[in-house]
Amino acid sequence: MQTSVLATSAPAAGTVEAQLLRVPTPSESPHLPVRLADFPTITAALDYAARGETGFNFYDARGTLATALPYRELRDQAVVMAGRLAGAGVHPGDRVALLAATGPDFLVMFFGCLYGAIIPVPLPLPTAFGRRENYVDQIRGQIKSSGARLVIGAQEFVPIVTEASTGLDLILVGTRADLNAAPERSDGVRPGGTDMLAYIQYSSGSTRFPTGVCVTHANLMANGRSMCRDGLKLRAGDRAVSWLPFFHDMGLVGFMLAPLVSQATVDYLATEDFARRPLTWLKLLSENGGTVSYAPSFGYELCARRVSTRGEGARGLDLSRWRVAGIGGEMIKPQVMLQFADAFRPHGFSDKAFCASYGLAECVLAATFAELGAGMTIDHVAKDALAQDHRAVPIAADAGDRARVFVACGKVVAEHQMEIRGPDGAVLGERQVGRVFFHGPSVMQGYFNDPDATAEALNNGWLDTGDLGYWIADELVIVGRAKDMLIINGRNIWPQDIEWTVEHMDGLRSGDSAAIVLTAEDGGDRPTILVQCRPTDAADRTRLMTEVRARVMEAVGVACEVVLVPPRSLPKTSSGKLARGKAKTLFMSGELTALEQP
Template identity: 50%
Template sequence: MTPEIAAERGLTILDALEIAGQGEEGFNFHTGRGVLSEALPYARLKDEARALAAKLLGAGVKPGDRVALIADTEGDFVRLFFACGYARIVPAPMPLPMAFGGRDAYLAHIRKMIESADAAAAFAPVAMRDWLLEAADGLTLVMTGTIADLEAAAPVEGPLTRPELDDLAYIQFSSGSTRFPKGVSVTHRALMANATAISRHGLVVRPGDRCVSWLPFYHDMGLVGFMLAPIVANLTVDYLATRDFARRPLLWLEMIGRAKATISYSPSFGFELAAQRAATLDLGDLDISTWRCAGIGGDMIRPHVLRRFADRFRAHGFDQRAYVASYGMAEATLALTFAPLDHGLRADMLDLDALENEGVASPSTSEERAREFVLCGPVLPGHAIEVRSPEGETLPERRVGRIFARGPSLMRDYFREPEATAETLSPDGWLDTGDLGYVADKQIVITGRAKDLILVNGRNVWPQDLEWAVESGVEGLRSGDVAVFSVDHAEGEEVVALVQARSGAPEVREKLTTDVASLLRQRFGTPVVVRLVGAHALPLTSSGKLSRARSRELYLSLKAETA
């Protein structure tokens, strides 16, 4: 029996691990230089996780309790995650500090997450033990520390009680792009439904497939896409820590080449970073020709970035037909749609005037007022997507509206947040994704987040249009250097652009401010308040996406300081 069949027979991710453990597949962890540091076969993982489960229960953690796990890319996180499952305890992966601005802010963030999950215990990597102890100081936890601190615990005797399908498999904190992250309650039933759909219908896993990933385990694309779904599909995964990818992005591709990997995913910025680093380098005999599923997800897809990547690495075997655009979110476990395999990117070039003024996705007749959007594929079998008007009516193809989804992969709720759950999940099972988009040829196209829309002279304008225009049109700026948002005042809506400036020279900063304001006024016909901030000052979510909500908070705090 394969792990996929386990899902169809009503079994859990633990049953899938038991089945996968009969083979030789597993997880391989690599150092920042690409050297194998630990091989963790599924057979050994299940045995070690069972033993740890008995110790967790012996330490006083009870079935049904939540356990906070700071999620580094290492074997100990995986062992603890599955130990929780075997003990019928609910793991809650939490982020590393790299995505936050400063130690104190990170500790406060983690403390709030631990409280939100009402965790009974918390564990961290060895290097972060002291940070976790400080973050959890004063909280009534059964245990706080590292996996090594469980060694002294006396294991409970007797068989472990296995979870039911409708028990929680884990709590996934959303990335926090619009507010403080909410805990998404994911059941074993939803997890297995999504992991099976991903492997069978999205990636169409075949013999010989192998994965490489640098995506963090605290994000749904890293956790589900490259830790849990590979167990269901019985695939080996080679891991590079996210921080090591950031330092050496080409190591990602070198690992794909060495392992002859076939499946790897990244947000657009990962492809962009690799192409930028490779721009002037001799890549020698790098060969990534086995990469058949080069997935893109986790953020708005930037087709020009992906074309540059394909152009740069074509000589090293990369086939742009390998691109697989997809769409999903933690509230749907991970994935809702996949573009057809072996077709590469398909994009619509739309008339911005029709899009902004009429909400209609019409082909563009002018390059000056046009924008490209990527088709992200049809919905997975057993699921449904609708695009609705503000009045709740289902819209026809090529009409822009709010996206709703339904299916077996959806969350149970936001953990202990009934009001937020009621706002997002209807009694008949429809999830309000908060995203805007349209359907074209039965494929979903995402145009932006509803909360990010800016009203300019009666037009709905997407902030990423303004951001990308500045990044591509103002000398010295890079991708991710600009955050655009609106601030409501009694006299109307103020459009603000926070821009990262690397120079402290007054004349350079003055020119940058003038150039940004001038470009946006000419291109979009609106005055924009331009405020410069330092390099790396723009706040990011735990998944590396720009957080416009926190950028707005940063602007208001800076404004208050200078008032």
């Protein structure tokens, strides 16, 4: 059965629900003691939070409150939904795929699943993908991989999801409102236990062979304690603000589940609204007294760039209460962060609020946190020693192109261990670059129904993160993904070095380039940089290619072939990061075509 109906109508004027639309939830519940992730299950945490006044608030692109959802309302609606899911024929342990739009419906569905011991599977939205066929391929793979019985999303997305699920054995493809027609079974409310699977999280880069991370209630609580109690040191009155999508671990865990298990209020701006009006993020922090918010480097860059061209948009901002300006989700660009700090210092922002961290979905979210209130620890290391000897040798800050610049991501979270290992598995010492391994109660149970991928990632409880890093004393520094490293003439070249060099050129932006290695006609390596090109004049294109080639040679000593491609053609993951490997695949297959070369 695959049906859908229109969403339910708005609440009648004068009702409690209508009033909630106009009044955001407060930053604290004075009569409810704060508990930081010390619950056996996520549903037990929501039962407790529902005794207070805090909750989730949803704002439009201009920063106007659209809907407020106190935890008590969320719990009541989720319990009803658990009964509806049972009435629709969904059983404990079944999977339900949910299009993770930033709104109350997703949350009610997610927690409705948990109250029925059903496994929610958040899916990305079509807006996270540039091409319809790419989206259809990705979510079809995730629906099929998870064995989902239902797919639920907003009415506007039902047609494309129906296309993606053609031929799959599903009870329903539709909306939350469709489930209101199902009978509500009282025996549908039977929350899962501590060691039961809570949800399946697909990584943002999962495409052709999707791998779903299995997270139990115990995994989530262990990571929640590490984040809320030890990393962020949350306290009564803290208020979070987020534009991060719910289908990404930073959005789902960092700014939905973690605040819930610590009874904190969150103010949400949809990701697509942030992209159009990035300063609304800062407006919400300012007007609502936000104290904790995270973004990848590109989010801060977008705000700094916007205020440089539209300074009036920052008028009246007060960012002095923002005590944790977290950075994560991609390689940290220190220069971008410093530009943001300079731009918003007149509005009360302190660069001491920057908090770098590192994590991944396979350990729920957080693996390391920098010390709060200390700002960024920036490390300049010799590029040659890093490439040739796998050592992070300190070098002067004014070394220019002879240096690589990193930001330390802090110390390992409490109750967990981390090792950096060499190719032979030996544990490495300080400033030696190797593969990062992680161990502790946050580590996933495995990949859903994928024993081969699980065996490759886990060994005796240790998670192979696939990232390369080194220690500065007891702080971790990440240098990149092992699979992304380019080996050219025996040298290790990091694609980010090439890309960042190109993107600092006039007229180019973050995400405008992808460094890859192709195979030359003689079988050798052919270093290549794909560059999104906006100029249409042949002379301007020739000049761009010449400048890119020269800058790359000067910065990293590599003669690259420069290929100009159309604007907005380089693929990104659902969380907005460059999909470098996919760019190479598309270019080699001819799906990503070069512009006419001058």
